[in-house]
Amino acid sequence: MRAQPSEYELVAPGKLSKVLELLAREPGVWLPIAGGTEVMVQYGAGRLGARKLVSLWGLPELRRIERTEQELIIGAGCTYSDLRKHPVVAQEFPLLARAASWTGSIANQNRGTLGGNIVNASPAADSLPALLVYEAELLLISARGPRRVPYGEFHTGYKQTRLAPDEIISGIALQPRFAGYHAYSRKVGTRNAQAIAKLCLAGLGRVSDNKIEDVRLAIGSMAVTPLRLRRTEEVLLGRAWSSALAGEARQALETEVAPIDDIRSSAVYRLHVAGNLLQEFLEGLFQ
Helix, strand or coil: CCCCHHHCEEECCCCHHHHHHHHHHCCCCEEEECCCHHHHHHHHCCCCCCCEEEECCCCHHHCCEEECCCCEEEECCCEHHHHHHCHHHHHHCHHHHHHHHHCCCHHHHHHCEHHHHHHHCCCCCCCHHHHHHCCCEEEEEECCEEEEEEHHHCEEECCEECCCCCCEEEEEEECCCCCCCEEEEEEECCCCCCCCCCEEEEEEEEEECCEEEEEEEEEECCCCCCEECHHHHHHHCCCECCHHHHHHHHHHHHHHCCCCCCCCCCHHHHHHHHHHHHHHHHHHHCC
């Protein structure tokens, strides 16, 4: 059943302070929306449960990309097009820029936002494995004040997060400390564009004296949340390349993911391809 417009209320206060006041006054009643790409899908299918929506679109405080001495702050309202085109993001955080280029059509990239992608909390989201390997921090804000949460601790379950009912994400903080790392990302989908991922893998690694000195791996569409592959990283650290190492890492990966059969793929396929992507990452790391 399609949604009826008369059943919904949408307000656009135009100022961040006014949005926060509204959320504080009626926490959990108002659904903040940014680009609306995911919300409109739910609305069109008649599955949008929230009846009151408050727009974050166009708020300048959420649309900035700022470099400080310690970090890069990406406003939660920045679109995928903003990320794809920004020279600092492309140079220092290429996995994020690459993921932005995978997301939907150009129209989707012009409207969809990084903050919305995070809050929507889909385990198949393209940009979230990159944020995990970059160890991003989320800047949250409410009328009570700001707070920071490591992105790796933000998702608590399928479509569940640590965001309070009166909070929004105001920004994403990234520390530019990965110069010289091998950066890898692959998305596997039905098509090269405009397809939800069957799985995606992001990896960062650094080799010294022919041994893995540091490695970070994250995967999407393989668990109820985007997942950092901690056990696999432990197997790889301090090791030199060998076919045996690749096999051990593959086995470790299989112990920490929980893929499902769904409309896009099967669990068996996902496991097999994830292992192939992991081996591709390792081969590139040691080249």
